Amino acid sequence: MDCKKKEFNLSSDVTYLNCAYMSPLMHCVEEAGIIGIQKKRQPNHISGQDFFTESDILRKEFAQLINCHKSENCVIIPSVSYGMANVAKNLKLKKGDNIIVVGEQFPSNVYPWMEVAQKAEAEIITIAPPNEIQDRGKTWNDQILKTINEKTKLVACGHIHWADGTIFDLRSIRQKTYEVDAWLAVDATQSLGAVPFDIQQLKPDALVAAGYKSLMGPYSIGMAYYGSVLSNGSPIEQSWINRFESENFSNLVNYNENYQPGALRYEVGEHSNFILVPMMLEALKKLNEWKPENIQQYLIDLVDNPISVLRNFGFKIEETKYRASNLFGIRLAEHHQMDKLKSKLLDANIIVSYRGDAIRVSPNIYNDSNDLATLVEVLTTK
Numbered sequence: 001m002d003c004k005k006k007e008f009n010l011s012s013d014v015t016y017l018n019c020a021y022m023s024p025l026m027h028c029v030e031e032a033g034i035i036g037i038q039k040k041r042q043p044n045h046i047s048g049q050d051f052f053t054e055s056d057i058l059r060k061e062f063a064q065l066i067n068c069h070k071s072e073n074c075v076i077i078p079s080v081s082y083g084m085a086n087v088a089k090n091l092k093l094k095k096g097d098n099i100i101v102v103g104e105q106f107p108s109n110v111y112p113w114m115e116v117a118q119k120a121e122a123e124i125i126t127i128a129p130p131n132e133i134q135d136r137g138k139t140w141n142d143q144i145l146k147t148i149n150e151k152t153k154l155v156a157c158g159h160i161h162w163a164d165g166t167i168f169d170l171r172s173i174r175q176k177t178y179e180v181d182a183w184l185a186v187d188a189t190q191s192l193g194a195v196p197f198d199i200q201q202l203k204p205d206a207l208v209a210a211g212y213k214s215l216m217g218p219y220s221i222g223m224a225y226y227g228s229v230l231s232n233g234s235p236i237e238q239s240w241i242n243r244f245e246s247e248n249f250s251n252l253v254n255y256n257e258n259y260q261p262g263a264l265r266y267e268v269g270e271h272s273n274f275i276l277v278p279m280m281l282e283a284l285k286k287l288n289e290w291k292p293e294n295i296q297q298y299l300i301d302l303v304d305n306p307i308s309v310l311r312n313f314g315f316k317i318e319e320t321k322y323r324a325s326n327l328f329g330i331r332l333a334e335h336h337q338m339d340k341l342k343s344k345l346l347d348a349n350i351i352v353s354y355r356g357d358a359i360r361v362s363p364n365i366y367n368d369s370n371d372l373a374t375l376v377e378v379l380t381t382k
């Protein structure tokens with residue numbers, strides 16, 4: 001796969017290594033949004049069927065991305081917090097049960113569990129990241145697996161950690177949750193698109209992702225998958241469009257007790273957003289055309305050597321097996337000074353994030369080896 005910089009609207013004087021903050025927009029995604037805005041000029045051209053058609057295509061495109069055979073289990077959501085709130089509302093908890101959350105996760109995959117745990121007098125068990133750098137990813141994963149017990153009702157984690165790209169061994173975690181009959185909720189915001197995800201293999205109960213990062217879409221739209229444990233649950237809102245036969249506009253006040261099939265009851269109200277849906281759809285079409293496994297390989301090839309060079313200069317970066325290539329944390333040696341490095345990166349127009357004690361670097365398919373070389377040069381020269 002070659003670099004896709006030309007497809008994006010990035011300024012050439014910036015080295016943008018910050019997809020984990022927000023991806024840039026592809027030209028085709030931007031155009032889809034503009035067409036969406038223009039459509040509303042003449043609403044007589046927006047038909048009743050239009051409220052359903054593109055949402056349906058978007059769900060199918062997302063289902064393809066995650067290898068899900070039932071697109072009606074995939075829904076449009078506005079945010080990760082919304083997607084997780086649907087899970088939290090349906091989680092059966094009693095006093096003494098526990099929910100396991102991976103430490104220092106993004107709050108949208110923590111606050112919903114805090115609320116329900118408090119109400120039920122259940123316990124939140126947080127698996128903090130290990131302090132030592134040696135075998136950090138392995139130790140962290142081992143601790144998660146060891147902590148899951150028969151009182152566990154849910155494990156909430158990412159596919160990779162949002163702050164430093166540590167990979168979580170979802171296959172083993174899923175296995176362990178099956179053994180104790182616990183749910184698995186995955187926030188894949190920082191990995192979907194750039195790291196392959198196979199619903200058939202990993203079988204989470206919920207997979208939730210914001211659309212504006214590695215999924216390359218606009219802000220305020222995301223996608224979720226809900227598995228069979230949520231099939232008969234109760235959504236956090238009661239939208240008319242999620243009711244059975246809502247396509248029949250003349251019959252809407254004959255209120256229907258039944259929902260649309262699969263997980264569609266959990267979809268956000270006004271899901272047929274005529275601007276964001278076509279944008280998200282264009283982005284996912286591109287990702288499906290390029291394929292996450294190719295994007296992942298492109299990124300592995302892109303960062304492998306620069307990471308080795310940085311390690312030789314004393315920077316600490318997770319070992320390859322437990323580190324993503326689309327997002328990784330660079331921790332400093334004692335002789336490095338964060339403030340100095342920050343101002344050097346700023347002066348060189350290199351855009352990264354700072355999370356915890358790490359410099360978070362998150363390249364994607366619009367980055368090339370020059371971008372990584374620029375980063376390495378600035379970090380390693382005095």
Ligand SMILES: Cc1ncc(COP(=O)(O)O)c(C=O)c1O
Binds near residue numbers: 162187
């Ligand atoms: C891992 C992760 N999840 C979710 C989000 C966004 O959450 P929400 O869509 O609830 O605003 C972010 C934003 O940085 C994130 O990094």
